[in-house]
Amino acid sequence: MERLTDATTSALMLLFSGNADLWEIIGISFRVSFVAILAATPPALLVAFALAYLRFPGRRLLISINSTLLSVPAVVVGLTLYILLSRQGPLGEWKLLFTQTAMVLGQVVLAFPILAAMSHSALQAVDKRAWETARTLGAGPLRASFTLMHEARFGLMAALLAAFGRIIAEVGASMMLGGNILHYTRNIPTAIALETSKGEFAQGIALGIVLLTLAFTLNALLQNVQGRGQPVS
């Protein structure tokens, strides 16, 4: 117990004294996950639109595939991309293994199914007449799509936050694809794994506190967003 309190005290000191190594790790985590969300969102929205508004052969199959991807463990994503990106693999030419880009790719693959599934249900819930109304009022298809996204904004925000929450805390794929390189691909989860294996609990706890605070903030935002989405009675 003493160890826990001691380590927590040093953790708080590390955080508030602005320890450069610690904040660099936090910065890398956010940078990678943020780029991953940015990259994953447009294609996920396209798929969500298609699933919600178009009827095409293979639609149900696409939904099943996406639901399956939702539960694919991060380590499997990591392993698959590792094999693909290794110099011996089909994408070896790109020289991406053990880079931040490889981590971004892994996180895109992890974020995509959440974004697509949650956006699909959010868009599905929008009254179909919104589209027709927008079109009748002279909006082009793109403008009308934005109207739909605006109607579904609470659900879409929830999708973004949920996906971000998953990838920022993910360790398996980041470890395999990034290689946990100091100053470069060491992010919060891989640093926690390493510090724990070294018996340096203070830094692990400090980073854990960051993740917990982040999870709390995301959830509070999510509650806020969803709360406002309720119809006024």
Place this chain on the structure above:
Amino acid sequence: MTFKTLRPLVVFFSLLCLFSSLAHAGDNPEKIIKLATTTSTENSGLLSAILPKFTEDTGYQVHVIAVGTGKALRMGQDGDVDVVLVHARAAEDKFVAEGYGEKRYGVMYNDFVIVGPKEDPAGIAGAKTASEALGKIAHTQSIFVSRGDDSGTHKKERSLWKEAGITPEGSWYREAGQGMGKVLQIAGEMDGYTLTDRGTWLAYMDNSPLQISFQGDPQLFNPYGIIAVNPKRHPDTNYQGALALIGWFISPHGQELIGDFKIGDNKLFTPSADAEEFAAFSKEH
């Protein structure tokens, strides 16, 4: 409609952007060397102590990927890294002989020790050789935690079992599949024995309930070698960077830094690069 609902999110993501810009952008790839090495050089703190000086001297950034020796050599074989720093002589020679690596240079050595519970339930302190000590552990069915990850330490452990004529199996023999530091913690929690390099042990001993149970057998000698990935096989690796790193490690300057690295009062590694080899290396490159 208002954007009020979106405001917290906008603020949140703006903060993210700020964070992102703090992290430094990608560096010039020609100035980056990918080094696959063992957990012992990384966990003991040696590399983080001396590599910043290498960067200062040469301008190269070293990206260290710390895994077991087996995995490190595999990464070299696949051309996923530029240079490997490992400790498993037989596997290193094979790596070079098969043309994956160019030439092996000796860098430094330390030794392995067997650590275990203070009570020494298997009574290995009095053993004459390391394989005899392992024999006693097997005979008394005392818990032994193995790395189980094909690392240099694991390779050494297997060769010792082989020498003892024992195939370790049973509930007393536990394969962790993790790095050295983690295995020391596991052995500590389980009151078990394990084989470790002295460097990692020195870095961990303050937090460990274990103590050194057996040491000093020549069988436990642990030399480290550095090998550039063969540019003929993988032309797109950073061969120049790999040479710069090797030259620095075996230079008098690098050797001195290795020898000066201490935890508390204990030296962790003894530099052992061959001066003639360095002279030949300097001439050639």
